[in-house]
Amino acid sequence: MAGLIDTHAHLDDEQFAADLPAVLDRARAAGVETIITIATSAPSSAASIALAERHAMLFATAGIHPNNIPEAGPTAWDAICALVEKERIVGVGETGLDRHWDTTPFAVQEEYFVRHLELARQHHLPVVIHCREAEADMLRILRSEFDRHGPIRGVMHSFVGDAALAEACRAMGLYLSFAGMLTYKNAAALRQTASQQPLDRVLVETDSPYLSPVPLRGKRNEPAHIVHTAACLAELLGIPPERLAEQTTKNAFSVFGFRFSVFR
Numbered sequence: 001m002a003g004l005i006d007t008h009a010h011l012d013d014e015q016f017a018a019d020l021p022a023v024l025d026r027a028r029a030a031g032v033e034t035i036i037t038i039a040t041s042a043p044s045s046a047a048s049i050a051l052a053e054r055h056a057m058l059f060a061t062a063g064i065h066p067n068n069i070p071e072a073g074p075t076a077w078d079a080i081c082a083l084v085e086k087e088r089i090v091g092v093g094e095t096g097l098d099r100h101w102d103t104t105p106f107a108v109q110e111e112y113f114v115r116h117l118e119l120a121r122q123h124h125l126p127v128v129i130h131c132r133e134a135e136a137d138m139l140r141i142l143r144s145e146f147d148r149h150g151p152i153r154g155v156m157h158s159f160v161g162d163a164a165l166a167e168a169c170r171a172m173g174l175y176l177s178f179a180g181m182l183t184y185k186n187a188a189a190l191r192q193t194a195s196q197q198p199l200d201r202v203l204v205e206t207d208s209p210y211l212s213p214v215p216l217r218g219k220r221n222e223p224a225h226i227v228h229t230a231a232c233l234a235e236l237l238g239i240p241p242e243r244l245a246e247q248t249t250k251n252a253f254s255v256f257g258f259r260f261s262v263f264r
């Protein structure tokens with residue numbers, strides 16, 4: 001499978017500190033041509049940009065993950081606003097809502113989510129959205145953004161919702177990114193939903209170092225493992241793996257855009 005893009009990996013994670021060059025070599029050998037390394041805090045945004053400046057196959061985002069808001073200092077948001085101007089930045093996030101980990105008061109998560117949406121809009125960048133056990137609130141905030149400003153350029157990362165949620169997200173302009181969970185034995189409902197999605201709205205990602213796909217479940221995840229998720233999605237959509245790679249790469253360019261394709 002050639003020309004895949006891993007649209008969501010956390011390569012600044014300490015689990016990659018010792019062997020990132022080897023991880024990138026394995027990704028290339030597996031057919032991954034580009035990886036977007038996704039930030040989770042202000043320091044992580046700076047670290048992700050530094051990685052993208054060092055390695056041509058990497059691009060970065062800047063943002064504060066909902067679960068990391070409590071440890072964000074008073075200058076963190078200003079730092080994000082400055083970092084988002086950097087050349088290797090192709091998106092804002094990851095941001096969103098999370099009721100599973102009870103680390104940040106929900107009202108504060110909402111406030112930061114809205115801020116990220118605004119920042120992305122102002123800079124003509126896509127937004128990378130995390131949603132865990134908070135679908136109704138997420139849809140409410142996205143609808144209010146959509147009603148005021150029109151289609152939202154962005155990605156529902158590691159999508160695990162049902163067909164109705166997928167349709168609501170697509171109707172607002174969003175792309176659906178599928179991760180390793182798609183391959184899990186207990187994910188039949190998600191596979192059913194994925195099989196119904198239009199080809200021009202799907203993306204693949206690893207969310208490395210988390211949630212390694214079958215048959216590597218339980219191991220540290222890394223971008224090379226995306227081939228298993230991509231093969232699974234291709235089968236569900238009834239297309240050859242090569243066509244899936246071609247289409248998801250095209251979709252990644254559509255949503256991550258101009259800077260992304262120019263600097264490849």
Ligand SMILES: [Zn+2]
Pocket residue numbers: 008010038094207
């Ligand atoms: Zn993530």
